[in-house]
Amino acid sequence: xxxxxxxxxxxxxxxxxxxxxxxxxxxxxxxxxxxxxxxxxxxxxxxxxxxxxxxxxxxxxxxxxxxxxxxxxxxxxxxxxxxxxxxxxxxxxxxxxxxxxxxxxxxxxxxxxxxxxxxxxxxxxxxxxxxxxxxxxxxxxxxxxxxxxxxxxxxxxxxxxxxxxxxxxxxxxxxxxxxxxxxxxxxxxxxxxxxxxxxxxxxxxxxxxxxxxxxxxxxxxxxxxxxxxxxxxxxxxxxxxxxxxxxxxxxxxxxxxxxxxxxxxxxxxxxxxxxxxxxxxxxxxxxxxxxxxxxxxxxxxxxxxxxxxxxxxxxxxxxxxxxxxxxxxxxxxxxxxxxxxxxxxxxxxxxxxxxxxxxxxxxxxxxxxxxxxxxxxxxxxxxxxxxxxxxxxxxxxxxxxxxxxxxxxxxxxxxxxxxxxxxxxxxxxxxxxxxxxxxxxxxxxxxxxxxxxxxxxxxxxxxxxxxxxxxxxxxxxxxxxxxxxxxxxxxxxxxxxxxxxxxxxxxxxxxxxxxxxxxxxxxxxxxxxxxxxxxxxxxxxxxxxxxxxxxxxxxxxxxxxxxxxxxxxxxxxxxxxxxxxxxxxxxxxxxxxxxxxxxxxxxxxxxxxxxxxxxxxxxxxxxxxxxxxxxxxxxxxxxxxxxxxxxxxxxxxxxxxxxxxxxxxxxxxxxxxxxxxxxxxxxxxxxxxxxxxxxxxxxxxxxxxxxxxxxxxxxxxxxxxxxxxxxxxxxxxxxxxxxxxxxxxxxxxxxxxxxxxxxxxxxxxxxxxxxxxxxxxxxxxxxxxxxxxxxxxxxxxxxxxxxxxxxxxxxxxxxxxxxxxxxxxxxxxxxxxxxxxxxxxxxxxxxxxxx
Amino acid sequence: xxxxxxxxxxxxxxxxxxxxxxxxxxxxxxxxxxxxxxxxxxxxxxxxxxxxxxxxxxxxxxxxxxxxxxxxxxxxxxxxxxxxxxxxxxxxxxx
Numbered sequence: 001x002x003x004x005x006x007x008x009x010x011x012x013x014x015x016x017x018x019x020x021x022x023x024x025x026x027x028x029x030x031x032x033x034x035x036x037x038x039x040x041x042x043x044x045x046x047x048x049x050x051x052x053x054x055x056x057x058x059x060x061x062x063x064x065x066x067x068x069x070x071x072x073x074x075x076x077x078x079x080x081x082x083x084x085x086x087x088x089x090x091x092x093x094x095x096x097x098x099x100x101x102x103x104x105x106x107x108x109x110x111x112x113x114x115x116x117x118x119x120x121x122x123x124x125x126x127x128x129x130x131x132x133x134x135x136x137x138x139x140x141x142x143x144x145x146x147x148x149x150x151x152x153x154x155x156x157x158x159x160x161x162x163x164x165x166x167x168x169x170x171x172x173x174x175x176x177x178x179x180x181x182x183x184x185x186x187x188x189x190x191x192x193x194x195x196x197x198x199x200x201x202x203x204x205x206x207x208x209x210x211x212x213x214x215x216x217x218x219x220x221x222x223x224x225x226x227x228x229x230x231x232x233x234x235x236x237x238x239x240x241x242x243x244x245x246x247x248x249x250x251x252x253x254x255x256x257x258x259x260x261x262x263x264x265x266x267x268x269x270x271x272x273x274x275x276x277x278x279x280x281x282x283x284x285x286x287x288x289x290x291x292x293x294x295x296x297x298x299x300x301x302x303x304x305x306x307x308x309x310x311x312x313x314x315x316x317x318x319x320x321x322x323x324x325x326x327x328x329x330x331x332x333x334x335x336x337x338x339x340x341x342x343x344x345x346x347x348x349x350x351x352x353x354x355x356x357x358x359x360x361x362x363x364x365x366x367x368x369x370x371x372x373x374x375x376x377x378x379x380x381x382x383x384x385x386x387x388x389x390x391x392x393x394x395x396x397x398x399x400x401x402x403x404x405x406x407x408x409x410x411x412x413x414x415x416x417x418x419x420x421x422x423x424x425x426x427x428x429x430x431x432x433x434x435x436x437x438x439x440x441x442x443x444x445x446x447x448x449x450x451x452x453x454x455x456x457x458x459x460x461x462x463x464x465x466x467x468x469x470x471x472x473x474x475x476x477x478x479x480x481x482x483x484x485x486x487x488x489x490x491x492x493x494x495x496x497x498x499x500x501x502x503x504x505x506x507x508x509x510x511x512x513x514x515x516x517x518x519x520x521x522x523x524x525x526x527x528x529x530x531x532x533x534x535x536x537x538x539x540x541x542x543x544x545x546x547x548x549x550x551x552x553x554x555x556x557x558x559x560x561x562x563x564x565x566x567x568x569x570x571x572x573x574x575x576x577x578x579x580x581x582x583x584x585x586x587x588x589x590x591x592x593x594x595x596x597x598x599x600x601x602x603x604x605x606x607x608x609x610x611x612x613x614x615x616x617x618x619x620x621x622x623x624x625x626x627x628x629x630x631x632x633x634x635x636x637x638x639x640x641x642x643x644x645x646x647x648x649x650x651x652x653x654x655x656x657x658x659x660x661x662x663x664x665x666x667x668x669x670x671x672x673x674x675x676x677x678x679x680x681x682x683x684x685x686x687x688x689x690x691x692x693x694x695x696x697x698x699x700x701x702x703x704x705x706x707x708x709x710x711x712x713x714x715x716x717x718x719x720x721x722x723x724x725x726x727x728x729x730x731x732x733x734x735x736x737x738x739x740x741x742x743x744x745x746x747x748x749x750x751x752x753x754x755x756x757x758x759x760x761x762x763x764x765x766x767x768x769x770x771x772x773x774x775x776x777x778x779x780x781x782x783x784x785x786x787x788x789x790x791x792x793x794x795x796x797x798x799x800x801x802x803x804x805x806x807x808x809x810x811x812x813x814x815x816x817x818x819x820x821x822x823x824x825x826x827x828x829x830x831x832x833x834x835x836x837x838x839x840x841x842x843x844x845x846x847x848x849x850x851x
Numbered sequence: 852x853x854x855x856x857x858x859x860x861x862x863x864x865x866x867x868x869x870x871x872x873x874x875x876x877x878x879x880x881x882x883x884x885x886x887x888x889x890x891x892x893x894x895x896x897x898x899x900x901x902x903x904x905x906x907x908x909x910x911x912x913x914x915x916x917x918x919x920x921x922x923x924x925x926x927x928x929x930x931x932x933x934x935x936x937x938x939x940x941x942x943x944x945x946x
Contacts, residue, residue, distance in 0.1 A: 009897070010881065013858055013907050017877065020859040044876035052882040056889055 010053055018043055064378070068385035075386055076393075082358070083390065086351050090394025092735055093347030094440065095401030097340040098425070098433045100728070102406055104333050105432075106423040107326050113243050113422075115186040116280060119151075121287060122324035123277040123294065125316045129562065129579045132249055134274035135316075137178065141269060142301040143277075144179050149290035150279045152180030156246075157275035158253050159262055161227040162525040162704050165213045171523055171704035172209065172227075174260030175246065176268070176275075181261075184280050185244045192221040192236030200263055201232045207240040209259040226702075229526030232262070243422070245325050247276060251415045255707075255717060278321055291318045329417045332725045335802050339494065339732045342487045346736050348440055349484045350743040352447040353477050355387070357750050359448035366452060380449045387445025388438055395437030399425065402433075409724070415717075416724035451476075481740075481747045482787030488733075488740035489791030489824055490798060495733030496816045497799060497806055498726045504808040505654040505719060509647065512594045514711035518685035518692060521707045523674045528700075535672040538699065542677070543586055545695050551682045552692075556589025557666065557675040566635060570625040580619070581661045582636055584669035590614075592678040593651050593711075600630045600644025603665055611668065612643040618660035620645045636662055637670055651711065654719045655807045678711070685710040725805055737827070744831040748780045752839040759839055760847025769840040776839050780832035788824060792817065855898070855908040858884065884909060892918050 018039045025035035043049070076083040111117040123143075124133030137155055144153040159176035162169055181187075182194045191210075195202040203225075214220040224231045238261070246258060264275070281290055298316055359366075366379055406423055414421055508514070522542075529535050539557050546555040560583040568578055587603055595616075603614055613636060620629050620642075629642040640662075648658040666672060677696070681688045689708050696705050709717070716723065752759070759772055799811040809816070856864070861884075862877045887893045892915030898908045911919065 007885070009907055014878070014881065016857070016906050017859045017862075021877070024863075042877050044878035046878065049878035049881050052879075053885050056882055056885040 007054060007057055010050060014043075014046060014049065064381075065385060068382045069389055071382065072386035072389040076390065082354070083393075086354065086390050087394045087397055089347045089350060089739065090391055090437075090440065091397035091401050092739075093344040094391075094395050094398035094433060094436055095405065096343055096732060096735065097337075097436055098398050098402035098429060099405045099409070100333070100336045100340045101432050102402065102423050102425055102429045103409075103417065103420065104337060105426070105428050107329055107417055107419045108333060109428065110419075110422070112245060112322055112325075113186075114184065117322065118320075119281045119283070120184065120321035121279050121281060121290070121318045122321045123153075123279055123316070123318055124324070127274070129564070132247075133276065135277045137264065137269040137273050137275050139298060139301050140179070140275070140277050143294060143297050146297050146300075147279075147290075147293055149282055149285045149293050151282050152184050153277065153279040154179040154181035154184045155264065155275045155277045156181060157264070157273065158246075158250050159260075160254060160523065161260065161262070162229075162523050162702070163213070163260070164226040164702050167213055169702050169704045170213060171521075171706040172260045173254045173256040173258055174203075174262055175258050176262045176264040178264035178269070178275075180280075184278060185242075187238060187242055187244075189236035190239035191218060192234070195235045195263055199235075200266060201230060202235045202263055203227065203232045204236045204238060204261040205234060206238050206242070206257070206259040206261075208257075210237045226526070227260075227262070228523070229528070245418055247325065248328060248418050251720075255415055279318075287318050287320075291316075294318065326418050329721070331804055332721065333417070335494070335805065336725065336728050336732075339491055339729055342491050343732050343735050343739070344436070344440065346484045346487050346739045346743070348444045349480045349487075350739050350746070351390075352444040353480050353743060353747060355444060355448045356451060356477055356480075357746075359383075359451055363452075376453065380453055383449045383452065384442060384445045388441030391437045391441030391444070392434075394440075395433050398437070399430075399433055409728075412727070413720045413724045416720040447476075447480075477747050477750070478783040481743050482783050482790070484740045484743045485784055485787035485824070485828065486791030486794060488736040489788050489820060490795045491729075491736045492733045492820045492824065493792075493795040493799060493817060494802055495726075495729045496820045497802065497809055497811065497813060498722075498729055500809045500813065500816055501805075501807040502722070502726055505650075505722075509594075509596075509649065511596075512649065514651075514715055516681050516683070516685050517593060517711035518677075518679040518681060518689055519707070519709055519711050519714055520677050520689075520693065520696070520705050521674065522677065522696065522703050522705055524672060524703065525674075526702055529703075532671055536667060538703075539586065539666065539672065539675055541699050542675070542696055543588065545699065546677070546679060546692060547588070549688075549692060549695060551688055552679055553682055554588045554592040554680045555678065556586040556592045557677050558583055558585040558589045559666070559669065559672055559675055560584070560661075561669075563636060568623040569632065569634065570623055570627070578622075580636070581659050582669075583661050583663045584666040584672065585663050586666050589678055590646060590663065592680040593649060594680070595649050595651075596647045598645045598647055599628075600642070603643065603663070611638060611640045612665070613640040614644050614646055614663040615642055616646050616658065616661045616663070617648045618658060619662055622660050634662070636664065637668070640664065650715070652714070652718065654715050655722060685712075722805070722807070737824075740824075741827055741831050744780070744784060744828055745834065747783075748776065748832050749835040749838070751779070752776060752835045755839070756842055756847045759842050760844045763842065764844040764848065772840045772842075773833075773836040776836035777829070777832045780836070781829065784828035784832070785825070788821060788828070792821060855896070855910040857906045857908055861909065887915070891915070 018036075021039035021042060022032075022035045025038050026032055030038065040046075112120065114120060122133075123135060123140075125135050126132070127134045135155070140153065140155045147153065154177060156175050156177045159174045161172055161174055163172045179197070187194060189204070190207060192204075194204055210216055210220070221234055221236065224233050226232075244258075250258075264273075279290075281287065294316060366383075369382075370376065370379055403425060406425070410421055410423065524535055524538060529538065543555060543557065546552055560581055562579055563582045564579050565577045566580050567574075567576060585603075590602075598617065600614075603612060613634065615623065615629060615634075623629065623634060624632065629645060632642050633639055634642055646663070650656075650658050679685070679688075679692060689710075693705050693708055697703075707714075763769075763772065795817070796812060803811040858880055859877075862875075862880055865873055865875070884893070884895075888895055888909075892912060893909050894912050895907050895909050898906060
């Protein structure tokens with residue numbers, strides 16, 4: 001209060017001042033009336049003096065901001081329609097960015113949920129046969145024993161198991177672990193305890209499994225369950241929130257989340273099993289030093305042992321675990337971030353355009369405010385604050401939109417991106433949205449503010465009701481729209497290329513109907529299936545029952561192995577060895593999938609005792625080159641005779657060429673560790689799934705039937721990351737298209753409205769209606785085509801950035817470019833045509849009287 | 852000149868002491884005065900004017916007087932410097 005006191009008598013002070021000046025003037029001989037006017041003139045703008053004086057004492061900045069915001073809200077309430085359109089546009093633009101950023105935040109920015117995530121490293125050695133990293137577990141044990149750079153090392157590998165509980169038999173998705181897995185991941189048991197490093201035949205289960213199979217009954221802890229026919233003891237349960245990110249390729253082996261943690265069997269290590277290794281560096285130890293030590297240890301390990309199962313590790317390397325786990329998702333996410341920014345930019349241009357049009361209407365209001373004493377900076381700031389208020393409301397709506405969009409995304413494709421399910425709107429995302437909203441507001445508000453800054457406000461008052469901005473204003477808005485179209489076409493070409501990739505992936509041979517094929521898996525585990533006769537008997541019974549079921553057209557089983565050290569007849573040098581994919585199938589399997597015979601004869605039941613095999617096209621080409629392989633020999637598990645060649649078919653992975661395969665009768669296979677079943681049904685495969693599943697479960701209830709899917713689903717799952725990218729980029733493209741369309745229409749319609757007089761004059765002077773239409777369309781299209789040409793040039797330079805996301809389509813695919821350009825031209829044409837028709841309906845008499 | 856004075860008198864003093872060179876909008880004096888009050892260089896007090904009306908009188912504080920000396924010295928130094936720069940130029944121009 002004390003600080004305000006000097007202001008209390010300001011009004012008196014000023015009045016006193018003017019009276020004194022008036023008196024002086026009268027003394028100088030002026031008439032009283034004139035004396036007072038002269039005094040007032042000399043004093044200047046009283047309101048402004050008062051305001052300026054008050055500003056000395058106030059926290060002016062904040063107070064004016066609040067005042068501006070109140071005023072902004074009032075302006076919005078006065079134009080609810082306009083405000084709603086702007087807020088919706090912003091919600092869309094900012095919401096998309098918020099959603100993508102939330103994913104980026106969860107996947108790339110947020111540290112892994114373990115103690116000291118920054119110290120965790122991946123130890124990998126690329127294995128070209130399985131096309132991914134693997135380390136031999138025997139090596140791992142040696143490293144772990146001798147290395148000094150690490151606080152701990154852990155190895156793990158996927159491990160499924162058929163768990164038979166009192167409730168039912170279930171194929172659980174699990175992981176076999178060794179070393180310091182628990183301490184590295186920071187696991188703490190919710191119940192019971194975590195098994196120790198030397199314990200075998202134990203299991204720690206996830207909370208979900210505990211609830212589902214054991215009804216969350218604590219008595220289950222310490223009990224034994226049968227897993228693959230062995231008895232294992234449940235030592236503990238992990239809490240519900242325990243998370244550890246396993247490599248993404250696991251999804252293709254087992255898409256379900258890991259729910260059981262087994263100790264790695266000691267005999268697996270001795271047998272040369274490979275796995276995945278992670279380690280935690282000691283504080284202050286650099287990766288390079290740790291790597292040098294690892295190389296040294298590996299050399300020493302090699303000297304000690306021979307012969308090797310896998311050969312020495314040659315490409316051993318260390319990299320941050322977070323990079324290894326999420327690195328593959330990075331390019332796509334960055335592309336999506338950029339695409340989101342594009343959509344937002346288009347939205348900003350649209351809004352700036354609308355505000356520019358409105359600014360011309362508001363010029364009088366603003367001129368009056370300036371005349372009564374608002375400084376130019378003050379008015380400009382007021383306009384910016386108004387824009388930011390709009391943007392903040394839009395940002396709040398965007399948050400709501402992003403929340404539901406994320407929920408949908410996660411439900412649609414939970415496994416498309418590692419850690420996607422950890423996505424949430426946290427403080428970082430909120431800060432991002434706030435910053436983007438404010439930045440956006442300033443960006444679209446600065447257009448009208450700048451226009452105002454440059455314009456002469458006194459003209460606006462003199463001008464009366466005339467609100468034309470003239471050619472310059474239309475030119476500015478035209479170039480904004482051209483920019484919008486340029487951005488939109490870049491996005492649409494990106495989306496178009498991905499759509500075409502998608503289409504190329506689904507280019508199935510005629511007659512292949514994956515929606516009519518049901519697939520499922522049976523592990524064939526347990527003591528009763530250790531011998532081949534028992535395995536064969538089970539499969540025979542399975543085929544008998546399924547083939548007899550109504551609605552089944554063909555059925556078969558398959559189980560495949562990688563077989564190493566095979567020479568090909570086409571080899572040019574001796575001692576060449578290849579890894580082949582050997583697929584043991586029943587006769588009906590290929591027919592059920594729809595694989596067609598190219599030459600030779602089908603494998604029949606009579607081949608079961610012989611040594612006949614089938615090649616697919618790729619394998620025939622690789623192994624025999626141009627030579628006709630029929631009746632020739634190839635070595636597999638033994639010498640075999642090729643009896644036919646069949647078509648390649650993508651039946652497991654849509655975005656890769658079918659692997660080269662050799663098919664052999666399943667009875668020739670050395671053992672049958674499980675079976676993939678394929679059933680071709682007369683109608684929709686999924687409708688028959690429950691019946692067939694029940695039929696198979698009935699053979700032996702201890703054998704879980706899992707991964708029951710139509711082939712269509714399975715294929716679709718195989719490209720989940722691509723579908724995710726396409727879905728998002730497609731949505732962005734559609735949004736961009738819509739915004740650009742609205743923007744173009746808006747500018748043309750506005751320019752037509754402004755040119756009503758001119759059009760009236762033209763028509764009065766004899767211009768025909770179609771000439772008016774042509775004029776408006778020509779002007780609009782000139783602007784649109786300029787923007788699109790610029791956009792096409794940008795796209796030509798930018799699309800190589802998404803080359804890694806495409807399949808079987810070149811980044812500069814001319815067909816896609818042409819198709820997108822043609823459709824956007826058509827759409828822009830439409831956006832020009834509608835206002836042009838309105839222009840043609842102008843009545844010259846009305847138009848001339850207008851204003 | 853630095854005794855208590857009301858706003859109008861200060862404006863008049865500026866105008867006449869500057870030989871009418873400095874003709875400012877009189878109103879702009881008031882924000883300036885209040886800035887000085889805020890910094891504690893002058894103080895304002897209520898008083899009765901010659902015609903028995905309430906008027907506000909502004910006077911220099913001790914701190915203001917010290918600041919005035921600092922600013923005056925600064926200004927004189929600057930003015931002298933500028934004069935020195937301009938003087939030879941002016942003489943050359945006259946030749």
